[in-house]
Amino acid sequence: MSFTQAIIENVLKLAEEKGAKKVSKVVVELGDLLLINPEQLGFCFQVLSCGTIAEGATLEIKFVKPHIECPICGKHHSYPVAICECGGIVKVEGGKDIIIKRVEMEV
Numbered sequence: 001m002s003f004t005q006a007i008i009e010n011v012l013k014l015a016e017e018k019g020a021k022k023v024s025k026v027v028v029e030l031g032d033l034l035l036i037n038p039e040q041l042g043f044c045f046q047v048l049s050c051g052t053i054a055e056g057a058t059l060e061i062k063f064v065k066p067h068i069e070c071p072i073c074g075k076h077h078s079y080p081v082a083i084c085e086c087g088g089i090v091k092v093e094g095g096k097d098i099i100i101k102r103v104e105m106e107v
């Protein structure tokens, strides 16, 4: 899973910069629209971090909802729709990012 690979690479880079001996916890924010399975991500994280200083680290996943709004009537939609009831084309912001929020490590 390339998402996990990218997360681990960034975490390890950061840990290296800080001269950390061990990574104990990683908090990531995932956009809801990416439709990532958190269990699968957790499993991939365990497998890919094996043998690195992030091995055994806790992975905390927070899902971030996108902001979906109709520019015509201003209605907020809670799930992605292409067209609003009023006929306006809905604007979707966010919900597709992977952000590493916090990395806890032992220096």
Ligand SMILES: [Zn+2]
Pocket: 070, 071, 072, 073, 074, 075, 084, 085, 086, 087, 088
């Ligand atoms: Zn509308």
